């Protein structure tokens with residue numbers, strides 16, 4: 001199953017989240033059966049990140065958006081833990097600070113976009129400015145309604161500068177969300193995650209759905225695609241996202257960069273003894289694929 005095809009939000013077409021079953025698991029029978037496949041994708045992601053870093057020409061921005069308890073933290077923990085912390089980071093976006101609020105809404109996001117060679121995960125993002133901001137009327141409609149075009153221009157700038165942009169909406173049902181809140185209530189180790197606003201926001205569910213539908217529809221493109229990921233089952237969410245990221249990174253045509261120096265000259269200069277040995281017929285050791 002090619003999840004990039006299956007879960008891509010086609011630009012411009014009507015998107016109805018109600019028509020996408022958050023509990024679906026494709027052709028996969030169980031989480032246990034899918035585990036080796038998830039591990040394979042996670043390993044590919046890690047290898048490709050090492051290449052991206054070595055290559056130093058392109059970058060990857062992964063945007064995670066969802067309602068509370070849909071699994072953004074879980075995706076980060078499970079799928080990005082294999083990547084080298086040198087070259088990978090997570091940027092979380094909460095209520096803007098006074099300084100952030102005093103700037104345009106893209107200012108804080110732009111400061112955290114990946115440099116060449118880097119992978120950055122946005123845990124929430126600039127999309128909050130057409131989601132929570134819209135649902136709670138934090139700015140007038142005349143302001144937020146202009147932002148889709150601004151976001152598209154912003155992401156176009158990133159893409160043209162060599163950043164691959166992948167955006168995921170983790171789609172869960174209200175029942176599954178409530179069940180996860182209850183688990184947090186019952187587990188002392190996770191009590192800290194609970195806030196009363198999590199519950200009060202549930203009364204605005206349909207407003208959030210409408211805001212997400214419009215945002216996804218207006219800002220999905222081949223260059224900066226949105227994927228709606230059925231996320232009631234954590235393992236399926238992990239499977240679909242890891243496959244999409246690994247496949248997309250493979251398309252980036254990442255290569256081990258050529259050496260920047262004359263290797264023979266270096267060898268002669270600093271490894272004279274080894275060079276002698278080489279001349280005498282000894283074999284030079286093979287260089288590993290990606291190492292400094």
Ligand code: AMP
Nearest residue numbers: 068093094095096124128129132133138
């Ligand atoms: P959490 O991700 O649960 O820690 O909560 C972060 C909160 O910050 C969420 O309720 C977001 O909706 C909120 N938030 C993020 N960005 C913005 C924004 N631009 N304006 C207002 N609230 C925001």
Ligand code: MG
Nearest residue numbers: 068069195198
């Ligand atoms: Mg929250």
